[in-house]
Amino acid sequence: MTPPVRIGVLGCADIARRRMLPAMAALPQTVPAAVASRDPEKARATAGPFGARPVSGYGELLARDDIDAVYVPLPAALHEHWTEAALRAGKHVLAEKPLTLDPAATRRLLALARARGLVLMENVMFVHHPQHARVRELVASGAIGELRAFDAEFSIPSLPEQDIRLRPELGGGALWDVGVYPVRAALHLLDEDPRVAGAALVRAPGDEVATGGAALLRTGSGVLARLAFGMRHAYRNTYALCGSEGRITVDRAFTPPADHRPVIRLERGGAHEEFVLEPADQAVATLRAFAHAVRTGHHIDTDGPLRQALLLDAVRRQAV
Structure with a gap:
């Protein structure tokens, strides 16, 4: 063993x-x-x-x-x-x-x-949750026709003023803390790495770091991705894939509790369908993948961190 x-x-x-x-x-x-x-x-x-x-x-x-x-x-x-x-x-x-x-x-x-x-x-962790593999299967099967747009948002309420995520010297700010989720989701769910068409970062009065932001991305085939993130906002944790014939929506997309039963909503032709999945602990799934890579040398996501870093940096550089 x-x-x-x-x-x-x-x-x-x-x-x-x-x-x-x-x-x-x-x-x-x-x-x-x-x-x-x-x-x-x-x-x-x-x-x-x-x-x-x-x-x-x-x-x-x-x-x-x-x-x-x-x-x-x-x-x-x-x-x-x-x-x-x-x-x-x-x-x-x-x-x-x-x-x-x-x-x-x-x-x-x-x-x-x-x-x-x-x-x-x-x-x-969220990329290891099985709900996103199910979403990819639905898109690949043509459930929403040809993909046209992707929307994602991860926002959280205001943090305590002494929170390290508000300290610039420690790498704080909305882009690095919560923006990483919609950015990585775009890389995970779109077939092509998108380019940044526009971006904005905003700083609340008195803050030393940007506490909100948004980005518009575009793939080479014309799929648009609209991303939003914030640290002084009403809580939101969702994404949607919009196609020529339908739409897929996922809530509790990035940080679902281990006992959460994910619901994938499909809208097409005026009809609505829900796919309810079994609960899954994405922390356990992540560690399982890590342990497998350590013991076998087979690591399936070696380029993910760099692709993500390049896209986050492009958002930062383009932000106004």
Whole structure:
């Protein structure tokens, strides 16, 4: 029997405590082996419920020989440094999105991972949820005719003023935090990588980072993608694919709870049909894919992080 991948966690971020550590513990292919923090008490409190070892300091965790892989849920501006450190320590890496804030850095880290025979995966969990594969099947079957447009939005209510996602030095801002979802959805669901036709980022009074934005994309075949995202907005988490003969809509598209039963709505010719799917835990699905890649060397999404980084950067550069 193949042994589980022993994962060390750098930091005690909310996403690690709430989603990823429980998923690591639930999945037979992975085990939460250690949690590192600069605060020893915080490391103990986070590691304890999952049977993981508390470690004082990120460097100490990377030096351990009982760790196969590292999960990096640190603020976005720290991903590049600690991902590189983990790779140079011989560890496979699952890093939170965005992998870096710069396409050149993303390209460099992916090359480093390849050169060392290591898996480097970006933790974009929603692409591993089966509801999106079902959507792709419907589009490919001609359920909505020829694809004409794609609309996606991910917006969340205002964050506490001290939240790290509002700090520019830590890579905060709507584009990196919530804009990544509709951007990656466009790459995941369209047959061609789109180009940016226009974009805007807006900053709320008193904020140091952009807290909202939108982008208009276009593929070579003329499919338009309209993306919106924000951090001081009413909650919205949806996308729609519009075709010559119908429309597919998905709500709770990017961050569905593990017990959520996804509903895919199809409108065509005045008729409405709903496809209700079984619940799926996308954190578990992501870790399953990561563990498979680590144990087999077969990583199916090696170009996703760079394509995403290039499109996010194009939105940033075109924004007015």
